[in-house]
Amino acid sequence: MLTAILIVRLRWSLTWAYLRKSSWQTIGFIIGLIFAIGCVVGVARGAWEIGTLVERNAAANPLPIMNTVMIVGGTFAFLLTSILQLMLFGQGSTLSADRFALFGIRDRVLQFGLTLSGLCGIPGITGLVACLLIPLMYRSYGAPMVLTALLAAPFIMITIISVSKLIMSAATSLLQSKRSQSILYIMIILIFILVANGPNIVINSFGIEQLRLSVFLSVATFLSWTPFGAAFQLPFDALAGNWLFFVVRIAILLLTWVLCFMASTWLMRHERLVAGAAEKVVLRKGVGSFSWMPDSVSGAISARYLTYLLRDPRQAMVLLMPVIFLGLFAIQSASLPEMVFMAPLMSALFMMMPESNGLAYDGMGMTMHVQIGVRGIDDRIGRVRVLAVLGCVYLAVIGIASLVVYNLRGGQFVTIGMVCTLCGVGVYLASLGVAEVCSCMFMYPVASLAKPFSSPQGRAVSQGFLPFIPMLASGVVMIPTVIVVIVLLVLSGMTYLWIAIPVALVNGVLILWLGVALGGRIMDARQLKIVATLTHFAQLQR
Amino acid sequence: MIETPGGADPKPIQGKQSSGSAESYRGPADGYSQEEYPRDSRVLENSPVQRDGIKYPTPNAGAAMSIRGLAKFYGDKIAVNGLSLDIPVGSFYGIVGPNGAGKTTTLNMATGMLVPDAGVAMVLGKDVWLHTSEVKRMIGVMPQPSQIFDRLTGLQLLLYSGMLRGMKRAESQQRADDLLLAFDLENARNLMVAEYSSGMMKKICLASAMIHSPRVLVLDEPFESVDPVSSANLKDILVEYAQTGGTVIISSHVMALVEKMCTHVAVIANGQVKADGTIAQVAAGEDLEDRFLQLVGGRHQAAHIAWLQGGGSESVAG
Known part of the structure; x- marks a missing residue:
């Protein structure tokens, strides 16, 4: 127990040390704290309002709805948190098992300490406080329900942390090869998007009129017997006096903790024993894209960039995003076929997210460029060559696919499809130009390529808001096109909307050209600062 | 022996020995010029060649x-701390010093990788901070293993390194093949660099710094982790390179290596040059390692730690 408490103290000592070291980290921490307080206040306010609503509508017996919403919603939040933990927060780089490898701490003690430190972090404390405020909504049902809801709060948090730790350990321990980790990373992102869009998909696939409470009730009953929903059912068992069910559900949760703990400990041992085991060596023939890219400095950068893009699961979003958007909007276009044309537009905006932090994804390799004295403009052109060609071709394919879906849905206004797709290309080019500037200025830590599930300090916070700077800027630089579209719609409806196509393309190409030129200059001016920042990020990744 | 700046027993400014504190900054001209410089000249411009009121002695334009x-x-x-040094063309120059002596910082500032707070650095007659890109193209700095694109194969990395320096693809590929052969990496040419061992990684880093046949090679701890056979091969390549007029500058902790390979050496401690010159000049008739210890100090009697015993006493239980 003493060792476990020491690990918790170590966690906080490290956090304070990072805050003292960097004002940037302090700002991130404060933003995180504000976000956490916001979450707690939001839950408190929401729970209070729901409680009031329930009190007012007591006659309508809102209990079954509340019960269903709590279990289905709770399970949804549970799964989302676990996936988010894996995707965004990752294995904390400050406290991972391998950091303690030299101290000979027993696996069980270490695992307990790490789980405890997970519970005692800001997200853990925020979650616990938020769960402790949920009983506000049950206040009209009397003390037993409120008290059991208070009791359920730590059960919810400990279960979430235990399951998250297990998923994390499994992801990092069992998948030793870079290839399998990459595949899992991509799958996790896909699952996250599907889970996050679950309600949308359900409503649009079946039609809201076909959805009945009874369906959800059955689902909720099932979920209440799983570790994900059991804790949320406890207050309702207490209210109904189902003490046997109450005890069984507590047993399910306790068993989950024990199993998660045992499995995580086993995985820790497994990782220790297989650490350093030789991975199957993959030989690659020839020089790949280096053989056909232009024979120049920027051509070399293009070749290197393309090679990396195909080997980097963290940037696989660039390749996956349009397909995901097409799928999602195709499902959602059941009632409004034009909806499918959002796919190329949204893809255009989101595909640039990794590139707006592209230098951080490249990591310390950038140092080599600076040592050699590579000009910023060559670097920018090299990257843009790959992304512009790849993006335009991809968007065209997505545009054609959207048109096919649109026709299948019975749509008749093909012009809209053309306008959305080609304006999407304009938006894409403009956002690429913006990204080439932003990536030299607004960098934030990312997981290392070797450990895509790891989480450097400050990543989650800065990843929460910095990507929106280039997205916002992309919107701003496309204002001329937006104005033209509005004017055309007001004056002529759909008749002359096609004029927006050349306007958007010219707008996009112009911003791209400006972005490359400006980005190159900024890169030259800031190259040593960029290297220093990347070095700092690399230290955070260790 | 050439005693530089101030020699092995530097005269302290403001009555303090140089011990790494801000007050002990020695200024730019120690040992080289009679010109006055501000005693507390910590306020310095970003570009060291444009300083207010600080006149720096002229660097040796004929030096590497x-x-x-x-x-x-x-x-x-x-x-x-106001470090001054001349490295002759064609020399195999070793920069030695204890941890934290300032070796890497000095080399970073002299190769355009770190902006100095004061001073001038010149490579082959070109001011590093006025002609940064030009200087970088003339020299080859060995990147650290963490500073390369390790998801490329060995061949791709060398090809990339050559093309980044403006070489044509065909020539880069030809030289990459030669280097892979010379550095015993032929069998790993199509293997991702991330999968290389530490020694192989060092070798590919060194090869990537040499592909454009630079006039000056700057290597930070080049033989660390490299096996003796590869190390001997590398030394041969470097010695031959120096014999054909190239200048090799290495930083190292390993005295035996420096004594064996280098023609010149500079001993650095506390950010200053304690002594520099040819190996014979610096060693002054003694063993170089003994001379090094004399110059940098810090040796003391082995302390007796009562509880530190290899056997007998009980260790702390986990």
Whole structure:
């Protein structure tokens, strides 16, 4: 127990040390704290309002709805948190098992300490406080329900942390090869998007009129017997006096903790024993894209960039995003076929997210460029060559696919499809130009390529808001096109909307050209600062 | 022996020995010029060649690398303290010193990788901070293993390194093949560099710094982790390179290696040059390692730690 408490103290000592070291980290921490307080206040306010609503509508017996919403919603939040933990927060780089490898701490003690430190972090404390405020909504049902809801709060948090730790350990321990980790990373992102869009998909696939409470009730009953929903059912068992069910559900949760703990400990041992085991060596023939890219400095950068893009699961979003958007909007276009044309537009905006932090994804390799004295403009052109060609071709394919879906849905206004797709290309080019500037200025830590599930300090916070700077800027630089579209719609409806196509393309190409030129200059001016920042990020990744 | 700046027993400014504190900054001109310089000249411009009121002695334009009054501060700590040094063309120059002496910081400032707070650095007659890109193209700096694109194969990395320096693809590929052969990496040419061992990684880093046949090679701990056979092969390549007029500058902790390979050496401690010259001049008739210990100090009697016993006493239980 003493060792476990020491690990918790170590966690906080490290956090304070990072805050003292960097004002940037302090700002991130404060933003995180504000976000956490916001979450707690939001839950408190929401729970209070729901409680009031329930009190007012007591006659309508809102209990079954509340019960269903709590279990289905709770399970949804549970799964989302676990996936988010894996995707965004990752294995904390400050406290991972391998950091303690030299101290000979027993696996069980270490695992307990790490789980405890997970519970005692800001997200853990925020979650616990938020769960402790949920009983506000049950206040009209009397003390037993409120008290059991208070009791359920730590059960919810400990279960979430235990399951998250297990998923994390499994992801990092069992998948030793870079290839399998990459595949899992991509799958996790896909699952996250599907889970996050679950309600949308359900409503649009079946039609809201076909959805009945009874369906959800059955689902909720099932979920209440799983570790994900059991804790949320406890207050309702207490209210109904189902003490046997109450005890069984507590047993399910306790068993989950024990199993998660045992499995995580086993995985820790497994990782220790297989650490350093030789991975199957993959030989690659020839020089790949280096053989056909232009024979120049920027051509070399293009070749290197393309090679990396195909080997980097963290940037696989660039390749996956349009397909995901097409799928999602195709499902959602059941009632409004034009909806499918959002796919190329949204893809255009989101595909640039990794590139707006592209230098951080490249990591310390950038140092080599600076040592050699590579000009910023060559670097920018090299990257843009790959992304512009790849993006335009991809968007065209997505545009054609959207048109096919649109026709299948019975749509008749093909012009809209053309306008959305080609304006999407304009938006894409403009956002690429913006990204080439932003990536030299607004960098934030990312997981290392070797450990895509790891989480450097400050990543989650800065990843929460910095990507929106280039997205916002992309919107701003496309204002001329937006104005033209509005004017055309007001004056002529759909008749002359096609004029927006050349306007958007010219707008996009112009911003791209400006972005490359400006980005190159900024890169030259800031190259040593960029290297220093990347070095700092690399230290955070260790 | 050439005693530089101030020799092995530097005269302290403001009555303090140089111990790494901000007050002990020695200024730019020690040992090289009679010109006055501000005693507390910590306020220095970003570009060392455009300083208010600080006149730096003229660097030696005929040297492969010439440094005058180079300084770097990190808060109150002085990493490099008015360091001056000349590295002759065609020399195999070793820069030695204890940990934290300022070797890497000095080399970073002299190769355009770190902006100095004061001083001038010149490579082959070109001011590093006025002609940064030009200087970088003339020299080859060995990147650290963490500073390369390790998801490329060995062949791709060398090809990339050559093309980044403006070489044509065909020539880069030809040279990459030669280097892979010379560095015993032929079998790993199509293997991702991330999968290389530490020694192989060092070798590919060194090869990537040499592909454009630079006139000056700057290598930070080049033989660390490299096996003896590969190390011997590398040494042969480097010695031959120096014999054909190239200049090799290495930083190292390993005295035996420096004594065996280098023609010249500079001993650095506390951000200053304690002594420099040919190996014979610096060694002054003694063993180089003994001379090094004399110059940098810090040796003391082995302390007796009562509880530190290899056997007998009980260790702390986990």
